[in-house]
Amino acid sequence: MGSAIAEGLLASKFCKPADITITKRNLETLGKLKEKGVKITLDNNDAVQNSELIILAVKPYQVSDVLNSFKKKLSTKKILVSVVTGVLIADIEACIETKMPVFRAMPNTAISIRESMTCMSYTNAASAHISLVKKVFLTLGKVVVIDEKLMEAATILGACGTAYAMRFIRANIQGGIEIGFDVKTASLIVEQTVKGAAELLLQNGSHPEQEIDKVTTPKGCTIAGLNEMEHQGFSSSLIKGIAVSYQKIAKS
Ligand SMILES: NC(=O)c1ccc[n+]([C@@H]2O[C@H](COP(=O)([O-])OP(=O)(O)OC[C@H]3O[C@@H](n4cnc5c(N)ncnc54)[C@H](OP(=O)(O)O)[C@@H]3O)[C@@H](O)[C@H]2O)c1
Secondary structure, X not given: OHHHHHHHHHHOOOOOHHHOEEEXXXXXXXXXXXXXXXXXXXXXXXXXXXXXXXXXXXXXXXXXXXXHHHHHHOOOXXXXXXXXXXOOHHHHHHHHOOOOOEEEEXXXXXXXXXXXXXXXXXXXXXXXXXXXXXXXXXXXXXXXEOOHHHHHXXXXXXXXXXXXXXXXXHHHHHHHHHOOOOHHHHHHHXXXXXXXXXXXXXXXXXXXXXXXXXXXXXXXXXXXXXXXXXXXXXXXXXXXXXXXXXXXXXXX
16 A cells, blocks of 8 residues: 555656655565665655655554654654554554544555545645545546545445455456356446446536436436346445445454
C-alpha cells in the first residue's frame, strides 16, 4: 500500500521524487522506486524528522512498535496519516502522546493505478491540513470524508468491494465463455462494459435503475435475464455477503 501510494504520487507529479522518503526493514523490494529518485531508508526516525506528512502503512499488529520507534520526532507541525485497517485515531493518539493532526484513511488496491476510493476521517486538523491530505488522495482517485464510526463500513464497501466486484466480473466472463466467446475476448468485453457502467453512474449522477431502464425492452432479453438473476437471489446474496463481512469486521 505504501509503495502504491508513492507510485501514484510520482505518476501524478504531485511532488518531486526526492520529496518522498520510504522506510522499510528490507529495502531490496524498493529498487524501482529508488531508480526513480525516491529516498529509501531503514531509519524511521530520520524519515519522520525530515517529513511534513507521514503515511503509516504497516500491518495492524506492527503499529504500536513502529509509532513508538519514531513518536519523539512527531510535532504539531507535522501530519500523521494512517491507512492501517482497524486501528482507531484514539489508539494512535494514545500511543504518540502528541496532540497533532491525525488522519485515518481507507484506500483500496486501485490506488496503484490512481483509481482508489479513499474514505478518510481526522482529528485536530485545520483546514490547511485537511486540504493537503485530500489533495494527496485526490491524486490517487476519489475521496470522501466520513465519520470515523463508519470506517469499518467503509472498509467493507470500499476495500473489500474490490473483491466483490472481481467475483461479479469473473462470473460474467464465465457466462461469456458459455455463450461462445474465448476467455480473452469475453474478459475484454466484460471489463470494459463494467467500467463503462460505473462511469455512466459517476458521470451522469444517475441511479442504477435509471440506467437499467434504458437497457430493458418490454418482453426483451435483458429483463428476462435480470429477473432470473433476482429469482436466484442475486441482489439478496450480495447484500447478505456485505452484511456478513461487516459483522466479521465489527466483531474483530
Ligand atoms: N491492501 C489493501 O487493499 C489495503 C487497503 C486499505 C488499507 N490497507 C492497510 O494498509 C496497511 C498495509 O497493507 P499492505 O497490504 O501494504 O501490507 P504489507 O504489504 O505487509 O506492507 C506493510 C509494510 O510495512 C513495512 N514495515 C513493517 N515493519 C516496519 C518497520 N518497523 N519500519 C518500516 N517499515 C515496516 C513492511 O516492510 P518490511 O517488512 O520490509 O519492513 C511492509 O512493506 C495494512 O494495515 C492494511 O490493513 C490495505
